[in-house]
Amino acid sequence: MRIFLIIMFAFFSIASCNRVEDEGTPNFPDGSTEATNLWVQDSMKRYYYWAAHMPLKPNYSLPTKDFFKSLLYSGDRFSSILDKNNSSTYPKTVRSIYGFDYAVIQLADGKVTAVIKLVLKNSPAQNMGLQRGMIMTKINGTAITSSNFNQLISTIINSTALNLSVGNWDNGNIINEQNITIQSGFTFDQPLVSKIIETNGKKTGYLYIYDFPDNMGQILLQKFSEFKIAGVQDLVLDLRYNYGGSVASAAALCAMIPSGISGSTPFIIYKGNKNGGEVKMTFAQQIAYNKGAPGFNVLYSNNLGLSKIYILTSDSSASASEIVINNLKPFMEVIQIGGTTLGKDMAGFIIEDKRNPPKISWQIHPIIYKVYNANAEGEYSMGIAPSVFVNEFSNLPILPLGDPNETLLSTALNKIFSKYSASSNSNNSPKVIWQSDWQQQFSLKK
Structure with missing residues (x-):
């Protein structure tokens, strides 16, 4: 089942979170709600970005989900928790239930x-x-x-x-x-959609990416090999509905686009709490977190060597997709078309009890890092604003993704082929007044 998460970043292998000892910390019997909540608190003290803001004396008798919420910083929109043995604690979304x-x-x-x-x-x-x-x-x-x-x-x-x-x-x-x-039912991994659009001998590649699952390097190699063999000169990357996923997969994508990079080129900076500190990673280091997937050198063999990219976005573009936008900027011109992104300038990894057998079935998905690009630029919690604002719903009916006449893609193609593009944001255009609840999309990805 396709369920969605905050950025998945396998930075550590969490065996079972060790207790963060404080003088006067209570002891509770194994299996009790209080013992589970204490484990949650200890885990959050160690890794949570806003650990310094957690309450000093929480109520350990609360149900675990409520207890977890009581620990969260007021500005935290994304951290979540679920019980692997209780499906009712899993997030429900229209995408995950009906597709x-x-x-x-x-x-x-x-x-x-x-x-x-x-x-x-x-x-x-x-x-x-x-x-x-x-x-x-x-x-x-x-x-x-x-x-x-x-x-x-x-x-x-x-x-x-x-x-x-x-x-x-x-x-x-x-x-x-x-x-x-x-x-209701299951929906599995989504395919990448690609095509090559040619006008007057000039070829533009179009690539729609729904999310960033682990180990997507091989399919990226295939797509970019097709682009390179065809002689693609421009690239339109469609991330408008991409809620994120693996940072390593996002880095693999970025490695195949701009000229002038190498495996040792800085890619991302993670800034955590006092325990996490600051971690800097190159392209090669970040890509290597996808174990068994193509490494930087293999990916770079199909690099397009572009100096400019067009990226289609909306407020459903988040997390790893925002990293692609922000972290390409030190290396090329990024022309963003559509709407302002969601604003998830953060990353996290899953914390769970991996003792054999585990004593605690809860799984924590906390915010652990703020993320920055190679120039230490980030802080886009209000979203990344596009270069060209375009209302996707300004022209009805909306067309299939990848159709050259579809509103966002046609705007990009008009810029590429230097055609005049009339505004699609007139006062008579339909106005979006509600979109499905993005907050529920960031709780789990299996």
Whole structure:
């Protein structure tokens, strides 16, 4: 099952977190809620970025999930915890349950509707015929309005089956409306989508990356080999729905794009608490965390040697995808098109009890580091603003990803081929008023 996490960064192998001894620390019997909570507290004291802000005397008798929340810094949007033996503690999202995503938009006439913006391959949603660009008019039989959409969308993740009324946009009208019932189910790894677009002999590569799973170097090698053999001169990287994943895989991607880098070139800086300190890593060092995957030299053999890149983004671009944007900037011109990114300038790794057998089934996903590029530039907690703001939903119906006429991609291609591009953000354009809950996307990735 595809479930989503904060950046996965396998920096340490956590066996079982050793106690951080403090004078007067209580002892609790093994197996008790209090003992589990004490383990959580000790783990957070050692690794948590905001450990210095944790309460000195927490309430150990709280349920573990509530106890964990009581430890968190008020500005922490991303740390989470789950019980591997209790599926009810796992995050629920529309993407993870049904395999699609959507945005609620307000049209020029004030009406509110929802647009299907993403349908995952081989997902329950795709298998029932849902497609990107469809208009969702009803949820479980109730029409979406400006006054009820918040209530309606909250019901989506609390059921195991979903009935949608959907249709196609046609010059302001919704046609071919139909009812689709989607059962909850599994969605597995998503393929990369690539194509080569040629105009007047100039070739541009397009690469859509949904997320950054571990060990994606081999598929990147294949895609960039195709680009290089074809003589691609420009690259459009589509990260608009990419919530992140492995930093090592993000580094592998970055190694194949700009000219003038080597394995020893600085790539990233991690800054942690007093225990974590500061860690600097080169391209080769970061890529090597994907054990068994192609190393820097193999990846660099298909490097495109570009001085400029076009990256498509939205507020669903986060974590490792933001690292790609920020960490390419010291080496090339990054032209970002679309919306401001989410603003997750942080990284973490999983903490769990790996004793044999384990005594604690909880798994902690804390924020452990702030991340910076080779020039020590970071601090984008409010998101990375694009060079060119474009409303993806300004022209309905929205087209398939990779279609040269799709709004964000066409803007990039117009810049590449030096064509005039009319503004797609007029006052009459649909306005996004709600998108699915990004916070739930950062809790687990298996």
